[in-house]
Every structure is written in C-alpha cells, then in structure tokens.
Amino acid sequence: MKTKSTGAKYSAIVGIGEQLKQLEQETGQKYLRLNRGIPTVTQIDLSEVIPLIDFNSAELQVYPPNSGLMRLKKAINHYYFNDTSSEENIMITAGGMNGLDLIFKTLDTSLVLLPEFYWGAYANILKINQIPFETYYSFENLLAKKEQYKDASVIICDPNNPMGNKYDDKMLLEMVRKLNVNDTNIIWDSPYRKLFIEGKDDFYSQLICYDKVIVCDSFSKSIGLSGQRLGFVHSNNKQFLEVFNINLLYATNGINAFAQILVEKILSTPQGQRAAFEFREATRIAMKQNIDYLREKGFLAEEFYQDSDPVGIFTVVKFSEKELLQHHIGSVGLYYFTIKKDGPAQDYSRLCISVPHEELKAYFDNI
Numbered sequence: 001m002k003t004k005s006t007g008a009k010y011s012a013i014v015g016i017g018e019q020l021k022q023l024e025q026e027t028g029q030k031y032l033r034l035n036r037g038i039p040t041v042t043q044i045d046l047s048e049v050i051p052l053i054d055f056n057s058a059e060l061q062v063y064p065p066n067s068g069l070m071r072l073k074k075a076i077n078h079y080y081f082n083d084t085s086s087e088e089n090i091m092i093t094a095g096g097m098n099g100l101d102l103i104f105k106t107l108d109t110s111l112v113l114l115p116e117f118y119w120g121a122y123a124n125i126l127k128i129n130q131i132p133f134e135t136y137y138s139f140e141n142l143l144a145k146k147e148q149y150k151d152a153s154v155i156i157c158d159p160n161n162p163m164g165n166k167y168d169d170k171m172l173l174e175m176v177r178k179l180n181v182n183d184t185n186i187i188w189d190s191p192y193r194k195l196f197i198e199g200k201d202d203f204y205s206q207l208i209c210y211d212k213v214i215v216c217d218s219f220s221k222s223i224g225l226s227g228q229r230l231g232f233v234h235s236n237n238k239q240f241l242e243v244f245n246i247n248l249l250y251a252t253n254g255i256n257a258f259a260q261i262l263v264e265k266i267l268s269t270p271q272g273q274r275a276a277f278e279f280r281e282a283t284r285i286a287m288k289q290n291i292d293y294l295r296e297k298g299f300l301a302e303e304f305y306q307d308s309d310p311v312g313i314f315t316v317v318k319f320s321e322k323e324l325l326q327h328h329i330g331s332v333g334l335y336y337f338t339i340k341k342d343g344p345a346q347d348y349s350r351l352c353i354s355v356p357h358e359e360l361k362a363y364f365d366n367i
C-alpha cells in the first residue's frame with residue numbers, strides 16, 4: 001500500500017508519557033508527570049450541570065447545524081466578545097487542533113510565522129497543509145521585518161505554550177494593529193488565556209475589530225474539557241467563513257452535539273458558571289504556588305521572563321529533561337519546541353505546573 005508522506009511526525013510528547021509508564025513498571029517507583037499539557041489540579045465538577053441536559057431531545061440526538069448550535073454560538077459571543085460580534089462569525093470546531101487545521105486548509109497564505117518557542121503541533125499541521133513556516137525571535141523583531149511579511153500569517157499564543165509567559169495586553173493589541181495595517185494575517189491561538197481571566201474582559205472584542213484577525217480557541221484548557229473535543233474559530237471575513245464552512249462540513253459533518261450543549265450550559269447557566277469558576281480558581285491558586293516555589297528555589301529560567309510574566313500552565317526551568325528524570329520528574333526538553341534543537345534549549349525543560357502544589361513540592365524538595 002502506498003501512503004502520502006508529509007514530513008509531519010507523531011507527537012514526541014506522547015512518547016515521553018509512554019516512557020514514564022515503562023519506567024514506573026520497571027522500577028516500581030512513581031514519576032511526577034509534568035510532561036503533560038492539561039490542567040490537572042482538579043477536575044471541573046459537572047454534577048449540577050448534567051441534570052440540566054435533556055438527553056432525549058432531537059438537538060442532542062441528531063446532526064447539529066454544520067457551523068454549530070446557535071445557542072452555543074450566542075454563549076460564545078457573550079462570554080468572549082461581550083456580544084459585540086455576531087453568531088455568523090463563529091464556527092464551532094472539534095477543538096483547537098481541528099480549528100487550526102481548518103484555518104490552514106482555508107487560508108491562502110505564503111508563509112506562517114511561529115514564535116521562537118512554539119507548540120510542536122503548529123509545525124506538523126503546517127507540514128500536512130504544505131505551508132512553509134519560519135519563527136520570530138521577538139515581537140520587536142517581527143515588526144522590524146514586517147515589510148517581508150505582507151500576506152504572511154503570524155500565530156500568537158499568549159500565555160504561551162511552552163513558555164507559560166504572558167505579555168501585556170495593551171502591547172499585544174498595538175502589535176496586532178500594526179500587523180493588520182501591514183496586511184499580515186494574525187492567528188490568535190491562545191487557549192490558555194481564559195483560564196486566567198474572570199469577569200468582564202474586553203480584550204477579545206478589541207481584537208476582533210481588526211479584519212485580518214482569526215481567533216482560534218478551545219474549551220480544553222479554560223474549563224478542563226479536553227475530552228469533549230470542542231472549540232471555535234472566529235473571523236469577520238465573509239469569504240474566509242464561507243470556505244471554512246465548506247471545509248468544516250467535509251472534515252466533520254458537524255461537531256458532537258452533546259459537547260456543544262454541555263459547554264453552552266457551562267457558559268450560560270449559574271450552575272455551569274460556578275463549576276467553571278471553581279475549577280479555574282483552584283487551578284490558578286496551585287499554579288501561582290508552584291511558580292513562586294520554583295522561583296524561590298532558583299529553578300525558574302528567569303532569563304525567559306524579562307519582559308513578560310510567568311503565569312502557567314507551563315513554565316521553563318533550568319534543568320534538562322534527563323536531570324529531572326533522575327529525580328523522577330517527567331518534563332519535556334525545551335529543544336522540542338524550537339527549530340534550533342542543538343542550541344541552548346537543551347539545558348532547559350518545560351514543566352506543566354498545573355498540578356497540586358504539595359505534589360510538585362514533594363519531588364522538587366529532593367533536588
């Protein structure tokens with residue numbers, strides 16, 4: 001049988017998880033899994049949300065509308081955009097990964113620019129879609145070269161995976177404005193942001209004032225529902241939405257109706273909002289404790305947090321993944337997240353610090 005080779009590789013991070021499982025079996029000792037990419041301080045408690053769902057409804061049992069349930073889109077417009085957008089501009093996807101793949105199937109772009117340290121899936125999705133990519137060293141650097149990037153697309157991830165750093169919102173919006181004027185597409189892929197924000201936030205409504213901005217978001221991190229495979233894409237561009245909708249149809253035939261109803265209930269009912277808040281609050285408290293602790297111990301790679309703040313859910317420490325493994329801590333070497341694999345990134349690792357504080361402390365106290 002002949003197959004098509006795109007150069008995309010299966011996730012190396014999944015391989016690390018398998019290696020840890022094997023080590024546990026061989027040694028009989030437990031390993032702290034900070035190599036993962038999901039908040040695991042606590043789970044969202046859905047016990048008050050589930051009774052609100054009518055499992056015997058046609059809405060849940062038959063094909064949903066191709067671009068998503070209207071009431072979920074309404075809830076997204078309210079929660080993310082303060083009702084300043086329109087449901088027509090929102091396309092429901094099977095999570096952020098699916099959203100990104102469909103964006104690159106839809107956009108005609110000559111080049112994609114990724115942050116210097118980037119989530120590996122970006123590169124693999126781009127390879128599958130045969131779109132060339134480069135990385136940008138800093139936002140200043142990106143703007144300095146903007147003439148070369150007309151018709152290119154820039155991915156912005158803030159807070160970033162793998163660095164776990166957050167830049168100032170005003171600065172980010174100003175940069176988006178400059179890129180937009182330059183005719184550069186901006187793909188705003190920041191699924192960790194909403195984990196840190198409560199109450200009124202007009203960042204997204206400001207972001208979508210720019211016509212070259214495509215927002216890709218997901219409910220995997222901000223409400224801990226990666227198992228539901230749900231996200232959305234937002235754009236103001238009619239032509240983009242039309243083609244995206246066709247690509248969405250033939251890729252998915254509609255997105256799981258149960259997941260859509262569940263998330264709509266979480267976003268728009270008091271029971272759901274309370275459950276989501278409690279999940280986020282517990283996650284934030286533990287992440288802050290973990291960052292403060294790693295900082296105090298001198299383990300945090302401060303050099304990466306000079307003009308931004310380390311917030312989570314990831315953070316970078318001054319240990320290689322091999323060093324951490326000797327202390328029974330699973331991590332992902334920073335070199336996984338950059339094109340320059342043999343450079344200084346070899347001496348650092350990415351940790352998922354979204355774990356209970358006592359658990360993390362117990363392992364790092366031994367170093």
Ligand SMILES: Cc1ncc(COP(=O)(O)O)c(C=O)c1O
Pocket residue numbers: 037094095096097098119157161189190191217218219220226230231
């Ligand atoms: C930066 C970034 N974007 C998007 C995603 C997509 O997540 P999902 O497909 O679960 O929505 C992830 C997941 O790890 C991510 O780290």
